[in-house]
């Protein structure tokens with residue numbers, strides 16, 4: 647199954663992508679995590695992306711498309727994959743279609759802006775593997791330590807309130823039009839991302855995906 651998780655920053659894409667990756671046995675490709683790893687490693691892409699991410703702006707389409715093309719060429723993507731946070735411009739979506747990337751379903755997680763702003767203040771991420779947590783809704787078993795890899799949990803720099811507001815503006819103006827793009831292709835399914843617990847949201851996604 648080839649799935650895109652679409653939604654505003656903080657809608658729960660990464661959290662749910664991780665759950666469904668384990669459940670379906672397919673990898674998650676998170677361009678945000680790949681870019682943060684590149685920043686940590688000090689690569690050319692990382693240097694180019696850092697200021698843009700810290701300011702809540704998007705990284706250029708050609709950089710993102712090169713990352714996606716390279717990652718999808720790995721053997722583990724042969725059976726399927728989950729795209730988390732990509733595409734997020736019409737140009738990226740069109741280019742991926744032109745590259746012959748066929749998508750089965752696009753899960754749009756809908757969460758109101760006010761709920762997102764509140765959520766982001768409690769988010770922690772693993773600085774090693776990128777796994778997302780929340781101090782109340784999804785805490786790690788040991789405080790400050792990742793359940794998966796034992797890495798340190800940190801607050802993302804772009805989760806500052808002013809940056810979250812900027813990211814939401816970018817989302818509404820540049821990424822939200824993708825709902826029409828995939829709706830016209832009959833691929834879009836919309837799931838409320840703030841109704842109930844993480845498990846309730848997972849159950850709603852599973853139902854819509856038929857898995």
Ligand code: AP5
Pocket residue numbers: 653654655656657658659660661662677678679681698699702703704705706710730731732733734735738765766768769770778779780781783784804813839840841842843844847
């Ligand atoms: P990226 O890392 O993709 O950030 P994002 O899309 O802004 O999404 P987030 O990771 O912030 O949120 P999420 O939806 O995954 O939510 P999460 O599951 O963590 O991208 C970062 C930056 O990289 C971008 O700003 C851009 O600069 C650049 N970039 C990346 N891809 C790009 C692209 N394609 N093109 C151009 N630039 C790109 O959940 C959030 C919190 O809520 C967590 O704490 C979680 O535990 C909690 N939570 C989740 N579900 C629930 C629930 N049901 N109830 C309560 N809490 C919940």
